[in-house]
Amino acid sequence: MPDGRQLADRVLDAVNAHDLDRLSACYDRHAVLATPLGVCEGREQIARYWESLFKGFADIAMTVWNRVECADPGFSEWTMTGTHTGSFALPDDGVAGASGRRITVRGCGACHAKNGLVVAHRDYFDLLELYSQIGFSLVPD
Secondary structure, eight states, X not given: OOOHHHHHHHHHHHHXXXXXXXXXXXXXXXXXXXXTTEEEESHHHXXXXXXXXXXXXXXXXXXXXXXEOXXXXXXXXXXXXXXXXXXXXXXXXXXXXXXXXXXXXXXXEEEEEETTEEEEEEEEEOHHHHHHHTTOOSSOO
């Protein structure tokens, strides 16, 4: 049965493959994903989160540059890169249209496992860094 470390690697591999079916299969049906973009509860919401990132950044990739070798949680530090080629949700429930801009955002994540599935997944990254790279400002014009 996979532990948190193995599941974290599977999640990152599925993200890089843009494979929603493989991603969904990593998560328990009651799993929780918490990110600076919001909290997703349950496998279906989590799949929609990843799907929205794939639509907003068609070439999104997560490059791991550090893995903590412990069973649980599986902890990774990574760099997320991509091109803003589609719609992306903003904090005020608005949507940022495709800017064509490249992003490079450093972050980290932790995956907790139970019974061979991810039950809790937390990703941390600087949301302001992401928004500024796609041309969104938190200061009104």
